[in-house]
Amino acid sequence: MTxxxxxxxxxxxxxxxxxxNDIVIKGTVLDINTQLPLELATVYFTTVKDSTVIxxxxxxxxxxxxxxxxxxxxxxxxxxxxxxxxxYFEEQKQLLESKDFGKIYLLENVNVLADVVxxxxxxxxxxxxxxxxxxxxxxxxxxxxxxxxxxKQLPGFDIDDQGKVTxxxxxxxxxxxxxKTFFDKDGAIALKxxxxxxxxxxxxxxxxxxxxxxxxxxxTSDYSSINITIDExxxxxxxxxxxxxxxxxxxxxxSLIMNFFNNKQKISVLGSSNNINATGFSMDEVFxxxxxxxxxxxxxxxxxxxxxxxxSNLLGxxxxxxxxxxxxxxxxxxxxNTITKNDSKSNQVSFLPTGNIVTNSDxxxxxxxxxxxxxxxxxxxxxxxxxxxFSPKINESRSNNTSLSSSFSEDENGDALNxxxxxxxxxxxxxxxxxxxxFNKAFEKKSRNFSFVFLNSNSKNDTDGFNLSETxxxxxxxxxxxxxxxxxxxxxxxxxxxxxxxxxxxxxxxRIRFGSDxxxxxxxxxxxxxxxxxxxxxxxxxxxxLTNYTISKQNAVSPKVGISWQKSKFTFNLNSKTSIIDxxxxxxxxxxxxxxxxxxxxxFWNAQIRYKFSRxxxxxxxxxxxxxxxTSEQLMPVLDLTNPLNTIIGNPNLNPIEKNSANFNxxxxxxxxRSGYNVYFRGDYYNNDVISTSIYDDSGKRTTTYxxxxxxxxxxxxxxxxxxxxxxxHVLRYGLAINANYSFDKGFTNAxxxxxxSIAIVPKAYFTYEYGDLLTISPSxxxxxxxxxxxxxxxxxxxxxxxxxxLQTTTYWPENLIFxxxxxxxxxxxxxxxxxxxxxxxxxxxxxxxxxKKIFLKVKVYDVLNQNxxxxxTISATSIRDEExxxxxxxxxxxxxxxxxxxxxxxxxxxxxxxxx
Numbered sequence: 001m002t003x004x005x006x007x008x009x010x011x012x013x014x015x016x017x018x019x020x021n022d023i024v025i026k027g028t029v030l031d032i033n034t035q036l037p038l039e040l041a042t043v044y045f046t047t048v049k050d051s052t053v054i055x056x057x058x059x060x061x062x063x064x065x066x067x068x069x070x071x072x073x074x075x076x077x078x079x080x081x082x083x084x085x086x087x088y089f090e091e092q093k094q095l096l097e098s099k100d101f102g103k104i105y106l107l108e109n110v111n112v113l114a115d116v117v118x119x120x121x122x123x124x125x126x127x128x129x130x131x132x133x134x135x136x137x138x139x140x141x142x143x144x145x146x147x148x149x150x151x152k153q154l155p156g157f158d159i160d161d162q163g164k165v166t167x168x169x170x171x172x173x174x175x176x177x178x179x180k181t182f183f184d185k186d187g188a189i190a191l192k193x194x195x196x197x198x199x200x201x202x203x204x205x206x207x208x209x210x211x212x213x214x215x216x217x218x219x220t221s222d223y224s225s226i227n228i229t230i231d232e233x234x235x236x237x238x239x240x241x242x243x244x245x246x247x248x249x250x251x252x253x254x255s256l257i258m259n260f261f262n263n264k265q266k267i268s269v270l271g272s273s274n275n276i277n278a279t280g281f282s283m284d285e286v287f288x289x290x291x292x293x294x295x296x297x298x299x300x301x302x303x304x305x306x307x308x309x310x311x312s313n314l315l316g317x318x319x320x321x322x323x324x325x326x327x328x329x330x331x332x333x334x335x336x337n338t339i340t341k342n343d344s345k346s347n348q349v350s351f352l353p354t355g356n357i358v359t360n361s362d363x364x365x366x367x368x369x370x371x372x373x374x375x376x377x378x379x380x381x382x383x384x385x386x387x388x389x390f391s392p393k394i395n396e397s398r399s400n401n402t403s404l405s406s407s408f409s410e411d412e413n414g415d416a417l418n419x420x421x422x423x424x425x426x427x428x429x430x431x432x433x434x435x436x437x438x439f440n441k442a443f444e445k446k447s448r449n450f451s452f453v454f455l456n457s458n459s460k461n462d463t464d465g466f467n468l469s470e471t472x473x474x475x476x477x478x479x480x481x482x483x484x485x486x487x488x489x490x491x492x493x494x495x496x497x498x499x500x501x502x503x504x505x506x507x508x509x510x511r512i513r514f515g516s517d518x519x520x521x522x523x524x525x526x527x528x529x530x531x532x533x534x535x536x537x538x539x540x541x542x543x544x545x546l547t548n549y550t551i552s553k554q555n556a557v558s559p560k561v562g563i564s565w566q567k568s569k570f571t572f573n574l575n576s577k578t579s580i581i582d583x584x585x586x587x588x589x590x591x592x593x594x595x596x597x598x599x600x601x602x603x604f605w606n607a608q609i610r611y612k613f614s615r616x617x618x619x620x621x622x623x624x625x626x627x628x629x630x631t632s633e634q635l636m637p638v639l640d641l642t643n644p645l646n647t648i649i650g651n652p653n654l655n656p657i658e659k660n661s662a663n664f665n666x667x668x669x670x671x672x673x674r675s676g677y678n679v680y681f682r683g684d685y686y687n688n689d690v691i692s693t694s695i696y697d698d699s700g701k702r703t704t705t706y707x708x709x710x711x712x713x714x715x716x717x718x719x720x721x722x723x724x725x726x727x728x729x730h731v732l733r734y735g736l737a738i739n740a741n742y743s744f745d746k747g748f749t750n751a752x753x754x755x756x757x758s759i760a761i762v763p764k765a766y767f768t769y770e771y772g773d774l775l776t777i778s779p780s781x782x783x784x785x786x787x788x789x790x791x792x793x794x795x796x797x798x799x800x801x802x803x804x805x806x807l808q809t810t811t812y813w814p815e816n817l818i819f820x821x822x823x824x825x826x827x828x829x830x831x832x833x834x835x836x837x838x839x840x841x842x843x844x845x846x847x848x849x850x851x852x853k854k855i856f857l858k859v860k861v862y863d864v865l866n867q868n869x870x871x872x873x874t875i876s877a878t879s880i881r882d883e884e885x886x887x888x889x890x891x892x893x894x895x896x897x898x899x900x901x902x903x904x905x906x907x908x909x910x911x912x913x914x915x916x917x
Contacts, residue, residue: 025067027101029059029080031108037063038106041082042126048075048091052726053155056125060568068614070670071096081126084109125155130206130219132167136199142773144853144899146285147199147228148191154202156669158722158733160766163188167204167224168669168676174207174225178266180320180330181377189270190228192284193257195239198903200231214387214440215449215503218566220573220608222620222665235261237903243288245858245895251276253289253895261903264322275311276862277888279338286810286820286845288895290860307870307885308342308365331376339368346883351790353752357417357700361407371397389438399428409700415474417700420645422469432459447505455497463489466539471644475699481644484532486539487546495521501560510565517558517577523632525550545641549588552632556581558604569612576605583629587638594638596652602627613668622663630654630690634706646694646702655708658687675723683715693748707748714743729772737764745877756877758788778808788875798875800830816849818856828873835871835884847897856897866890 029041043065044056054076055069072095080088085106124138139153151157156168165172175182175190182190204226206219240258253274260267272278278289313336320330343364350357375393382388403424409417439452464486471481501515529546530539560577578601585596606624613619633640633650640648662683669676689712694702722735741760746753766780787799805825812818827838842865847858870885 022068023071023095024098025055025069025095025101026099027065028103029063029065029082030103030105031085032105033108037061038082038085039063041065041080041085041106043067043078043080044125045069045072045092045095046077046079046124048077051077053124069095080104080106082106132204134202134204136196136202141196143197145196146192147194147196150196150199151191151202158724163191165191165226167226168667170222170224170667172204172226173221173223176225176227178229178264178320179227180266180328181318181332183268183270183316183318183332183334189257193241193259194228195901198230198234198239199228201229203227203229210389210391210436210438211440211451211453211499214389214438215451216442216447217449217503218564218571218573222622230261232263234903235263237261237901239899239901239903241897241899243895243897245288245860245893247860247893248891249889251891251893253278253893255289258900266318266320268316268318270314270316270318272312272314275309276891276893277310277312279310279312279314279336286818286847287822287843287860288858288897290843290845290862290893307344308340308367309886309888310338310340312339313337326381328379329377331374333372333374335372337368337370339366341366342886344883344885346881348879348881350879351749351754352696353750353754356412357409357696358412359407359409361405363403363405365401365403367399367401369397369399371395385442385444387438387440390435391438392433392435395430395432397430399426399430401426401428411700417475417698418471418473418645420469420471422467424465424467424469426463426465428461428463430459430461432457434458445505446508447503447511449503451499451501451503453497453499455499457493457495459491459493461489461491463487465489469644473699473701476697478697478699478701483644485529485543485546486532487527487529489528490524490526492524493522495519509567511563513560513562513564513575515560517556517560517579519554519556519558519579521554523552525552544590545639547589548638548640550632550636550638551584551586553584554581554629571608571610571612573608574605575607576603578603581629585632585636587636589638594636596635596637600629600656602629602656617668618666620663620665622661624659624661626659626661628657628659630657630706634690645700646704648704651706654690654706655688657690659689660685660687675721677719677721679717679719681715681717683713685713686710691747693751695750709746712744712746714741716741731768731770733768733770735766737766738762747877749878754877755791756788758786758875758877760784760786774811774813776808776810778806780804780806786875788877790877798830798880800828800873800875802829803827816853818845818847818849820845828871831871831873831882835882836869837871839867839869839871840865841868854899856899858893858895858897860893860895861890862888862893863890 025045027043029038029043030036031038037059039059039061041059041063042056043059045054045067046052047054054072055067057065057067059065074094076092076095078088078090078092078101085108088104088106090101124135126133126135134154136150139150141149141153148159151165152159158166160166177190177194204224207221207223207225208217208219209221211217212219238258238260240256243253243255245253253272253276255270255272255274257270258268272289274289276290284290315335316332317334318330318332320328322328344362346359346361348359348361350359373393373395375391378390380388401424403422405423406419406421408419411417434457435455437452437454441450443449465488467483467485467487469481469483473480496519498518499515500517501513503511503513505511525548527546527548529543531541531543532539533541556579558577558579560575562573562575565572581600581602583598583600585594587594604626606622606626608623609619609621611619633648635652635654636650637652638650662681664681665678666680667676667678687710688708689710690706691709692704693707694704696702716739718737718739720735720737722733725732739760739762741758743756743758745756745758747756748754762782762784764780764782766778768776768778770776782804784802784804785799786801787797789797803826807823808821810818810820822841822843824841825838826841829837831837841863843860843862844864845858845860847856849856866889868887868889870887872883874881874883
C-alpha cells in the first residue's frame with residue numbers, strides 16, 4: 001500500500017509540475033459586420049520559420065477559443081480560418097505568458113467578379129465537432145510514399161514496430177477509406193498499399209458501433225477511428241502492385257493488389273501465394289510478405305499460432321459504391337487456403353499435492369483449411385432521419401487434419417505411469433450465415449431516437465474422423481485402452497437477438513434510454529462413434545459409451561435502462577439490465593435421458609466516466625458487473641470419454657459466474673513538444689467463477705469435473721511515455737513503457753485446495769532516429785520477469801526471465817537503393833535443458849528501383865545466422881510446460897516488384913508539367 005501511495009503521489013506531483021509550465025491563450029472571434037460570434041472557427045499557431053503547427057483549437061458557440069500550451073520563445077503566427085471568410089494572420093515574437101487577444105474580427109469573402117478566385121492557405125488542421133481533420137497536402141512525404149508514411153508525419157500520430165497506430169495516445173481500431181470498409185476494416189492493407197499522393201484528408205474520430213453511429217449517440221469506446229479520404233481530382237483511376245519471388249529450399253512468394261476508383265465506386269482485388277508463413281496481406285516496403293521480416297512482429301501476427309510452416313493462398317475482392325445518394329453498398333469476398341505442417345515436442349510438469357507428474361510428448365501434424373467468406377452491407381436512407389442497414393455474411397469452410405502423436409508420463413521418482421500412441425485423421429465442413437438488420441429513426445426533437453437491431457447467426461459443422469490409438473497403463477493393473485474408431489459429429493447452432501431501444505432527451509445534456517433485449521439460441525450436438533468390425537472390415541459397430549445426443553436451449557428477456565449525461569468536458573454513461581433466462585438441456589447417453597432445466601435472473605450493469613481536460617488530455621473510468629451462465633458441457637452430468645487419459649463429467653449444481661471489472665485510464669499528449677504519456681489500471685474480481693478440477697489415479701489418468709470458487713482476482717497496471725523531436729532533417733522518437741500484472745488463483749487438484757500467486761513485470765525502451773529520406777535506425781529492448789508462488793504444492797515457486805533485443809535499420813541511399821536489416825536476440829532463462837535458451841534472428845533485404853521506381857529488384861535473406869527456433873515456456877497455476885515447434889530456417893529469396901498507377905489528376909498534372917518544360 002505504501003508503494004502504491006508513493007506512485008500515486010508522484011504521479012500527481014508530476015501532473016502539477018507539468019501544469020505550472022502551461023500558459024493559456026484565449027480570445028473571441030466575431031463577424032466584423034454583424035458582430036455575431038463565429039462557432040467552430042479554427043484557431044492555430046504556426047512557426048514563422050517553416051509553418052509547423054504548434055497548437056490549435058476551435059471556437060465555441062460564443063466564438064470563444066481557449067488554448068493551453070507551453071511557452072514558446074521564437075516568432076510565430078496566430079492564424080484563424082472560417083469557411084466563407086478571409087483568413088486572419090497575426091505575428092507574435094514569442095509566447096511566454098498567458099494572453100487574451102480579446103475580440104478578433106473576420107471579414108466575409110465577397111467575390112465581385114465571377115472570374116476572380118481568392119486563394120487562401122490550405123488549412124493543415126480542422127476540428128469539426130468530434131472529428132479531427134488533417135489536410136494531407138500540408139505534410140511533405142517522399143513521392144512514392146504510402147499512407148503509413150504520411151501518418152507518421154502528422155502531429156499526435158504514432159505507429160509502433162508492431163503496426164499499432166495511436167493518435168494522441170488513443171489506439172486506432174478502425175480504418176475506413178472514403179467512409180467505407182476496406183477489406184473488412186483491415187488497416188494494414190490500406191496503410192501499406194494506398195499511395196499518399198492521392199490522399200486529401202485524414203479524419204480522426206472516436207470509434208462508434210454501427211448503432212451509435214446511426215443514432216448519433218456519443219461513443220462509449222476508448223478507441224479511435226480513422227477515415228482516409230481520397231482527393232476528388234484523383235478519385236478516378238487505378239493503382240496497384242505486383243510481386244513475384246523465388247528462393248532457396250523452394251521458398252516462394254507472390255502477391256497482387258489492384259485498386260480501381262471511379263468517383264464513388266471503388267473496386268479492389270488482391271491475391272497472394274507463398275510458403276513463408278504469410279497468411280495475411282500486409283506487404284512491407286522493405287521485406288514484402290516475409291513473415292517476421294521485422295522481428296518484433298514475430299511470426300504470430302502473420303501465421304496465427306506461430307507453430308509450424310504455412311503454405312498460403314489468398315484471393316480477395318472488395319467493392320463499394322453509392323448506387324444513389326440514399327442507397328450505399330459495399331461488400332467483399334475472400335478465398336483462402338492454408339496448409340500448415342508442424343513437428344512439436346513438449347515437456348510438462350503437472351503439480352499434485354502427492355507428487356508431480358512429468359509428461360513428454362511428440363506430435364507431428366498437417367492441417368489444411370479452405371475457406372470462402374462473403375459479406376455485404378446495404379445502407380438505405382429512407383429519409384433524412386430514418387436509416388435501414390442490412391449486413392449479411394456467408395462463410396463456408398473445409399478442413400482436414402492428420403496427426404501422429406506419442407506421450408509418456410512418469411512420476412517424480414521416475415516410475416512409469418502411462419504411455420500413449422495415436423494416429424488420427426479428421427475432415428470437417430462448416431457453413432454459417434449471419435445477418436444484421438439495423439433500423440434507426442430520429443425525431444424532430446434533438447437526441448430523441450428509436451433503434452431496432454435484429455441479429456441472427458446460423459451454423460452447421462460436420463466432422464468425420466478416424467482414430468487409431470493405444471494407451472498403456474503401468475499402475476493399478478488398469479486395462480490398456482485400444483481404439484480403432486470412426487467418429488461422426490454434427491453440431492447445429494442457431495441464435496437470434498432483438499434489441500429495441502428508445503432514447504428521450506430530458507435536457508440538452510441529459511438523456512434517458514430504455515428498452516429490452518430478446519435472445520433465443522438452440523444448439524444440437526449429435527456425436528456418433530463406431531468401432532472397427534473385423535468381421536465386416538468396416539466401421540459398423542456403434543460404441544455407445546462414445547455416442548451422445550444433446551440439445552441446449554436458451555431463451556432470455558432482458559429489460560434495460562440507461563442514462564447519459566454529457567457536458568462540454570464531462571460524459572457519464574450508466575446502463576443496467578436484468579436477463580430472465582430459461583435454460584433447457586437434454587441428453588441421450590447410454591439409452592438414458594437426462595434433462596436439466598433451470599431458470600435464472602441475472603443482473604448486469606456498467607458505468608463509464610470520461611473527463612476531457614483539454615483536446616488531448618483526458619481521463620476514463622469504467623466499472624462493469626456481469627453474470628454469465630456455465631456452458632451446457634460444464635453443467636450436464638454426462639460422461640465424456642473421448643480422451644483415454646481424461647474422463648470429463650459436468651456438475652449440475654454450478655452457480656452462475658459473477659465478475660467485477662474496473663478500468664482506469666489517463667492520457668496526455670503535448671501537441672507542441674510531440675510528447676505524451678499514458679497510465680492505466682485494470683482489475684477483475686470473481687465473486688463466483690467456474691474452474692475445472694481433476695483427480696488423478698495411480699496411473700496418471702484424470703477424472704475432471706467443474707466447481708465454483710470465489711476470491712479469484714487479477715490486476716494490471718502500467719504506462720508509457722514517448723516523445724518526438726524534429727530538427728531540420730533529423731527526427732528522434734523515443735519512449736519507455738512498463739506493464740505489471742498480478743493474479744491470485746485458486747483451484748482443486750486431487751480434492752486439495754491450492755492457491756497460486758503470479759506476478760509479471762515487463763519494462764520496454766524503444767528509440768527511432770530518422771535522417772530525412774535517407775536513414776532510419778530503430779533499436780528496442782524489453783525485459784519480461786514472471787514469478788509464481790504456490791501453496792499446497794510440492795513446488796514452492798517458479799520464475800523466469802526473458803530478454804528481447806531488436807535493431808532495425810533502413811537506408812535509402814544511394815538513390816533508388818533500399819537496404820534493410822532486422823536483428824533480434826531472445827534469451828529465456830528458464831527453458832529446460834532439453835531446449836536452447838537463446839537464439840539470434842537476423843533478416844536482411846536489398847532492393848534497387850528502376851524506371852522511376854516503378855520496378856524493384858530485391859534479394860532478401862531470412863534468418864541469416866540459421867538460428868531461428870520456437871522454444872517457449874508456459875507457467876500456469878497447475879503446470880509448467882516447455883514446448884518447441886517447427887519454424888522457418890534460413891532461406892534466400894529473389895523477387896521482382898512492379899508498381900502501377902494512373903490517376904486523372906496525376907496524369908493531367910504530369911502533362912501540364914511536360915508542356916511547361
